[in-house]
Amino acid sequence: MKEQKQGNQIDIELSEDVAEGIYSNLAIISHSNSEFVIDFIRMLPGTPKAKVKSRIILSPQHAKRLRAALTDNIDKFEANFGNIEMQESTPQFPPMNFGPTGEA
DSSP: OBOOOOTTOOOOBOOHHHHTOOOOSEEEEEEOSSOEEEEEEEOOTTOSOOEEEEEEEEOHHHHHHHHHHHHHHHHHHHHHHOOOOOOSSOOOOOOOOOSSOEEO
16 A cells, blocks of 8 residues: 655555554653654453563654654544543552653
C-alpha cells in the first residue's frame, strides 16, 4: 500500500504486516536528555509476564509533536463519539523495574 505524492507530501509505504498493527494495553515511557523511549506492552490477565511488543525511540522535538497530534486526534474523536471515560483506578500490574519511567 502506498500513499501518492501530492505537492509537498512524502511517499510513505505501509507493508501488509505492519498495517495489521500490534495491540498494546500498556505503554512505559522513559527519557534521557536526548531521546524519549516508548515501550508498547500487551498485558494479559492472569499472566505474570508480559513482552514488549514494540519500542519507539523519538527525539524530544518529535515526542512533543506526537503529543500535539494525539491531543488533536483525541479532541476530534471526542467531538464525534463523545467523551472517553477514564477508569477511576488504574489496573494493578506487577512491578516493572525499567528505571525512571512514566506510564500512559
